[in-house]
Amino acid sequence: MSRRPAVQAACLLSAALILGLAACRREAAPRAAGSAAPSATTRAATFPPTPPLQDVAEHDPRYVIGISYPAVANRYPGLAAELKRYADAARAELMQAVAGLGGKKPAAPYDLTLSFVEVASTPRVVAIDADGSTYTGGAHGNPLVACFVWLPQRNELLTATRLVPDRAAWATLAAYIRDQLHTALSQRVDADGLSGEQRTDVLKDGGRMIDQGTGPDPQNFSQFEPLLAPDGRITALRFVFPPYQVGPYADGRQTVDVPDDVLLPHVAPAYRDLFAGG
The missing domain is CATH 3.90.640 (Actin; Chain A, domain 4)
Known part of the structure; x- marks a missing residue:
């Protein structure tokens, strides 16, 4: 199923629109997360210096990419690294699909739209949600859903296990x-x-x-x-x-x-x- 030309135009706007959307969503702190005080047996993780996260907006006739990050993520290198890893994986998957086109232009541009949204930010807990989708043809895009709960005092990502x-x-x-x-x-x-x-x-x-x-x-x-x-x-x-x-x-x-x-x-x-x- 192919999209109409109007959809192509909408896709070209998505990279720009996502930046404004994310800015609005940051105003309403969404959800929450948890953290525990470090103990003598807790070894704090260390993370190498990483460049600050920056919003991404890129496109050509074959694809559109828009990625936005909340400012709070840059306060915690470990959290920033987790978000960057997730975004890089999503981008790599999209670009692999683009490479599979063999230089041909798709009926509608392939698309990656991804917003990392601040849900909660306290001295003990920082929570970020990833919300977006990828489109590589078909009736609709594939949803991207992820939650990141960072514990600043422990310098770790809280996982289910x-x-x-x-x-x-x-x-x-x-x-x-x-x-x-x-x-x-x-x-x-x-x-x-x-x-x-x-x-x-x-x-x-x-x-x-x-x-x-x-x-x-x-x-x-x-x-x-x-x-x-x-x-x-x-x-x-x-x-x-x-x-x-x-x-x-x-x-x-x-x-x-x-x-x-x-x-x-x-x-x-x-x-x-x-x-x-x-």
Whole structure:
């Protein structure tokens, strides 16, 4: 399926528009993250000096690239390195597709649009979301969804496996998250007013995707953003699922908030003081 010439013009504008969009979004600090005080046994990671992150806008008749970064990322070299690594990988994938054109011009320019957006910034926690898409032909682009939770005092990226190191605990957390997703699916189907047979089919297909995407593997829950109380402590983690993981593309990004009283029994001791109930 090819796009109209108007889409090509829109793509050429995307690199410029993304810079303004990101500037607006920075004004509203989105989500939150967590950090723990360093201990005597914690060895702080060190990162070599890196050039400051700079927004990217480039295009030619075959492709358009627009990447924007929040100013806060440049305060933390380790965080900046993580964002740059993600952006470079996305760009490399796009350019590989461009190279595959063999010098030919596509019906519509290939496109990478990527905004890194500040979600939270406190002395203990900095959270950044990556939001964007790549287009290399077809009916629609491929979504880019990622969350980065940086702990300045520990100088580390908080990951699902660091936060909850016991793999057995993920069975409990996965079951909680799965139940929430099934409930949300049922509510959406009810709101659509589908007939009995249609409702059954949608619930069956959607339920299967949820079950497949929420197996008790921490990799299925690698994207999350903390929700903060006024004092900066975490009251819940919002787990983020990109399109296709727990639902069709049309359902978009889905999230589940897991409160700290559900999480805390499974959180590693070094990170418990990040939570309101810790």
